[in-house]
Amino acid sequence: MKDPTRSSNGKRGLSRRSLLKGAAAAAGAAAGSGTITGFPTIWAQEIKDIELRHVGVSYSVVKAIGDQAAKDLGFKVTMQNLDTSAAINRFITQPNSVDIADLEGWQAKLAAKRGVIQGIQAKKIKEFDNFLPIFTKGELDGKKIPRQGISPYEALYVEKPDSTELHDGVTEWLTNVPQVYNADSIGYRPDLVGHTVTAWKDLIDPKFKGKAAILDVPAIGIMDAALCFESAGLIKYGNKGNMTKKEIDFTCDKLIELKKAGQFRATWTTFDQSVQLMAAGEVVIQSMWSPAVAAVRVKQIPCTYAPVNIKDGKEGYRGWCNGMGLMKHLTGKKLDAAYEYMNWYMSGWQGAFVSRYGYYSPVPSTAKKFMTPAEYTFWYEGKPAPEPVTDPYGVPMEVAGTVRDGGSFVDRVTNISCWNTLMDESAYMNKRWNDFKVA
Amino acid sequence: MTVSRPLVGWLYISPLMLVLIPFFVLPILVVLVASVFETDGFGGLIPTFTLANYRNVLTSALTFNLYYETVKFTVLTWFFTLILGFFIAYFLVFHVRNPLLAIGLFLICTVPFWTSNIIRMISWIPLLGKEGLINSALLRIGLIHEPLTFLLYSSFAVVVAYVHQLTIFMIVPIFNSMARIDKRVVEAAVDAGASRFDIMRLIVVPLSKSGIALGSIFVASIVMGDFFVTKVMSGGSSASVVGAFYEDISVLQYPSAAASAVVLTVILLAMVSLILRTVDIRKEITQ
Numbered sequence: 001m002k003d004p005t006r007s008s009n010g011k012r013g014l015s016r017r018s019l020l021k022g023a024a025a026a027a028g029a030a031a032g033s034g035t036i037t038g039f040p041t042i043w044a045q046e047i048k049d050i051e052l053r054h055v056g057v058s059y060s061v062v063k064a065i066g067d068q069a070a071k072d073l074g075f076k077v078t079m080q081n082l083d084t085s086a087a088i089n090r091f092i093t094q095p096n097s098v099d100i101a102d103l104e105g106w107q108a109k110l111a112a113k114r115g116v117i118q119g120i121q122a123k124k125i126k127e128f129d130n131f132l133p134i135f136t137k138g139e140l141d142g143k144k145i146p147r148q149g150i151s152p153y154e155a156l157y158v159e160k161p162d163s164t165e166l167h168d169g170v171t172e173w174l175t176n177v178p179q180v181y182n183a184d185s186i187g188y189r190p191d192l193v194g195h196t197v198t199a200w201k202d203l204i205d206p207k208f209k210g211k212a213a214i215l216d217v218p219a220i221g222i223m224d225a226a227l228c229f230e231s232a233g234l235i236k237y238g239n240k241g242n243m244t245k246k247e248i249d250f251t252c253d254k255l256i257e258l259k260k261a262g263q264f265r266a267t268w269t270t271f272d273q274s275v276q277l278m279a280a281g282e283v284v285i286q287s288m289w290s291p292a293v294a295a296v297r298v299k300q301i302p303c304t305y306a307p308v309n310i311k312d313g314k315e316g317y318r319g320w321c322n323g324m325g326l327m328k329h330l331t332g333k334k335l336d337a338a339y340e341y342m343n344w345y346m347s348g349w350q351g352a353f354v355s356r357y358g359y360y361s362p363v364p365s366t367a368k369k370f371m372t373p374a375e376y377t378f379w380y381e382g383k384p385a386p387e388p389v390t391d392p393y394g395v396p397m398e399v400a401g402t403v404r405d406g407g408s409f410v411d412r413v414t415n416i417s418c419w420n421t422l423m424d425e426s427a428y429m430n431k432r433w434n435d436f437k438v439a
Numbered sequence: 440m441t442v443s444r445p446l447v448g449w450l451y452i453s454p455l456m457l458v459l460i461p462f463f464v465l466p467i468l469v470v471l472v473a474s475v476f477e478t479d480g481f482g483g484l485i486p487t488f489t490l491a492n493y494r495n496v497l498t499s500a501l502t503f504n505l506y507y508e509t510v511k512f513t514v515l516t517w518f519f520t521l522i523l524g525f526f527i528a529y530f531l532v533f534h535v536r537n538p539l540l541a542i543g544l545f546l547i548c549t550v551p552f553w554t555s556n557i558i559r560m561i562s563w564i565p566l567l568g569k570e571g572l573i574n575s576a577l578l579r580i581g582l583i584h585e586p587l588t589f590l591l592y593s594s595f596a597v598v599v600a601y602v603h604q605l606t607i608f609m610i611v612p613i614f615n616s617m618a619r620i621d622k623r624v625v626e627a628a629v630d631a632g633a634s635r636f637d638i639m640r641l642i643v644v645p646l647s648k649s650g651i652a653l654g655s656i657f658v659a660s661i662v663m664g665d666f667f668v669t670k671v672m673s674g675g676s677s678a679s680v681v682g683a684f685y686e687d688i689s690v691l692q693y694p695s696a697a698a699s700a701v702v703l704t705v706i707l708l709a710m711v712s713l714i715l716r717t718v719d720i721r722k723e724i725t726q
Contacts, residue, residue: 085689092482092691110691113481210588216675218686259676266592266674273671281570282592282674426690427480431501434686437678438504 050337051076056087056102059271059291059359060180060322064392065350073344075337083270084217091116091327100338101176101325105155106219106422108175108325112164117325119161119173124339127346127363135178135321135362137170140414149223149241149421152178152321176323177342178362180354183317183412184224186306187278187288187296197306199315200224200231203285209262213277213286214255216267218433220420223318224287225251227417230314241421245428252432256439267437271295278303290358293405294397305405309415316417317406321362355379356392360409382408467704474697482691492698501683502699506706509680512594512669513662516601520658521651523602524609528650529643532617533625548610551603560600560668567591567599592674600672601662608661609654616650617643652718656711663707 054061058081066079082090088110091101095116103111111117122128134140138153147154158175159167166175188197193208203212203224215221226240229251237247258264265283268274275295277283288305296303310316324345330338344350351367354360356375361367368376378385382404389398406412423429474492477485496502527548535541551559566572567590574586589595620643628638644651666682680703687696 085685088482088691089688110481114483213674219690264676265588266676268675269670276564277674280565280568282568422690424480427687427692427695430686430690430692431499434505434678434683435501437675437682438501438508 046333047073047075047337047340049075050334051078052099052334052337052341053078053080053097054100054102054324054341055080055082055090055098056322057081057084059289061102062353065345065353068349068353069341069344072349073337073340077341091325095327096329098327099330099334100341101327102179102322103176103325104320104322104420105150105152106420108155108323109150109166110422111325112158112166112175115162115164116328117175118328118330119158119163119175120177120326120342121161122172122174124343125174125177125346126343127366130363130365131178131346132362132364134413140410143414145414146316146417147419148237148239148417149318149419151319151419152181152323156323176325177346178321178323179345179350180359181319181321181362182290182359183319183406183416184287184289185308185317185406186285187274187293187303188285188306189278189302190304191302192284197285197304198308200227200308201233202306203287204228204232204258204263206261206263208285210265211282211284212263213266213268213274213283214264215274215287216269216437218430219422219426220318220320221267221287222248222251222429222433223418223421225255227308227315227318229254233314236313240418242423243425243429245425248423248425248429248432252429252436255436259436259439290405294358294391298391298395298397307406307411307415309411310417316415317412318418318420319413319416320420353392356390358404360413364409378402378404380409382406382411470697470700473693474701476694476697478692478694480691482693484693492694493702495695496698496702502680502702505678505680505683508669508677509663512597512601512679513659515594515598516605516662517655517658519598519602520606520609521655523606524613524654525647525651527606527610528613528617528647531614532620533643545610545614548607552607556604557667559604560671563596563600563603563672564591567596592672592676594673594677596672596674597669597677600668604668605658605661608657609651612653612657613647613650616647620646649718649720649722652714653720656714659710659714660707663703663710 052075054066054077061079061081063079066077070077084104087102088107091098091103091107091111092114101107101111101117103117108117128136132140134145135152135156138145138147138151145151145153154168155166156174156176156178157167157169157171158165158173159171161173163173186197186200186203188202190196192211193202202208203214215224222243223240226235226237226243226247229235230237230240234254235247235250237243243251266277268277268286271289271292274286274288274292277286278288278292278296279299279301290305293303293305308315308317324342326335326338346363346366348361348363348366348368348370351361351363352370352375355367355371356379358379360380364380368380371379374386375389377383378389378398384401384403385398387400388396389402391397473484475488475490477487477489477491479485531541531545535544564571568574569586569588569591571591573590574583577583578586624642625638628642633641664681666679666685669677669679670682680699684696684699687693687699
């Protein structure tokens with residue numbers, strides 16, 4: 001970007017960009033519209049050569065978001081997608097090839113432990129005070145959010161910028177800035193299942209023998225299985241997110257038993273596979289992610305996302321949250337740019353974008369400004385859509401009057417009973433999961 | 440200028456060494472070293488010397504089950520690719536009189552390989568699925584009343600995908616060795632009153648042995664070292680040796696993954712050397 005205000009002797013002038021931004025900020029504040037994205041506090045001529053590499057899973061690190069960020073911020077943003085396991089391996093073994101690591105709670109814990117990320121100063125995150133307290137305090141409306149597995153709150157704080165252990169309780173330093181999250185449950189074909197599914201046990205109901213599928217990412221697939229078995233009253237786990245060897249054995253043995261009885265048509269590992277299984281009529285019920293259910297519906301095939309609200313200490317959604325971590329090698333201008341980038345992220349455009357395919361922003365107050373009132377009503381308030389709903393790319397998704405499965409955002413989030421994790425016994429769990437796979 | 444003979448020898452092999460040492464020998468050494476280390480459970484390696492990783496791999500029933508599954512797929516794939524590859528090559532060499540046409544048909548065999556093997560594999564799914572082409576057709580003509588579920592997400596589907604992907608690796612070397620069979624030998628046998636079966640048994644098969652061996656090495660080592668086809672085509676209902684240690688890596692259990700990798704390498708080396716004992720590859724290549 002050419003900057004006409006830069007003086008020829010290299011002395012820093014006020015960049016046109018920040019001037020424009022400043023003017024816009026004033027206008028924005030006046031109009032109360034808040035459509036302003038990160039205000040660069042560093043100079044345009046210095047940042048134009050900066051490139052930030054944001055690396056993570058495809059549902060969280062989205063090219064369209066990076067492109068918009070680059071447009072608004074004036075430096076280059078490259079989004080790179082890897083699957084969950086390739087991502088954590090990359091962060092740990094090649095930390096210098098990544099600038100912003102997209103981390104789930106358990107990955108943040110590992111990355112901190114390995115010393116590949118640096119603490120993020122909470123006060124430099126502009127919207128930090130507007131974050132939902134789910135993330136910053138582990139509660140919502142005064143209600144404690146369950147901490148089975150690794151909750152985003154649990155993985156948020158470290159004591160000092162270079163601490164390698166997570167800190168229980170609020171501090172000045174963050175391991176990551178939460179950016180997108182959701183509550184996962186079951187997807188099913190209402191026309192073929194024949195009743196409303198509100199309990200995980202339906203997934204293992206012999207009625208759906210050969211027509212059910214389960215998620216095959218061991219660390220979280222086992223939690224889906226645990227939710228099923230707890231729902232069916234077969235076992236009561238101490239902590240589904242950190243099972244004992246005995247609980248792992250019970251769960252995997254039960255899975256093997258179900259597999260041998262022919263319960264599972266298949267298992268799936270990627271978003272696309274789950275859509276394919278449901279859309280091709282291979283299964284009628286399976287553990288599923290919210291946007292995958294939407295993707296099936298876009299194909300004109302009825303599919304419902306089961307609301308599995310917590311009852312009698314059973315059921316509940318499996319929650320997950322991805323946040324941005326700063327790699328340790330970031331310093332100087334690049335570090336400033338990374339902070340700008342994270343502040344841009346939380347300023348609403350991205351929040352609105354991910355909301356349009358069924359995920360949530362940790363700062364709904366800014367996301368709201370970038371959504372139409374109708375969109376907010378549908379996605380966050382759980383009320384009938386006042387007008388047709390489209391996905392982030394403008395493809396029609398739902399007709400007017402549709403109500404989002406699982407209801408309002410608060411209904412869903414307060415019914416999360418466990419969070420994505422990596423168990424202490426993960427090596428053992430993995431081995432047992434492979435027993436299930438090969439059985 | 441004269442250069443000493445050993446030096447010339449080294450110069451000749453240096454390009455190969457320049458590739459092999461950094462891209463094969465060093466990585467293998469790293470894996471070997473990692474396999475005797477301990478892990479802290481968070482992706483960190485503790486430099487020690489322990490055989491515990493090997494003990495765990497070698498004493499686990501899981502390892503046995505995984506090898507059973509993988510070897511099962513290997514043998515089935517090997518068998519079907521061998522039958523197909525052998526007869527396709529036989530047809531091309533002995534039945535197509537026009538050499539130009541034979542080369543043309545041979546090239547046609549490679550057409551499916553112009554697309555990625557992932558696409559070739561995935562394209563079976565709409566064909567074999569519950570609501571796929573085969574099931575719909577069979578249902579319509581009334582041969583079946585329920586869709587056949589064994590077609591997809593089953594061992595059957597895995598073998599179909601492997602055979603489709605790997606038959607060419609049998610055709611090429613077998614075609615190559617068959618093409619070198621002196622036709623006069625066959626004619627002489629016919630004149631001497633040999634039956635078609637005798638010709639096949641006493642001339643074609645023995646003289647194609649090296650091609651069969653090479654093709655078998657390709658097919659067996661590819662299937663043993665693959666996990667993706669098994670994962671997708673079995674719908675995750677089966678596992679493979681490589682798939683299991685990939686899962687180990689996903690939870691950062693590097694040493695146990697490394698130990699599994701070393702065990703697999705040793706088993707593959709043993710298998711290849713067994714196959715090589717049946718033929719003299721050196722003779723084959725220099726001929």
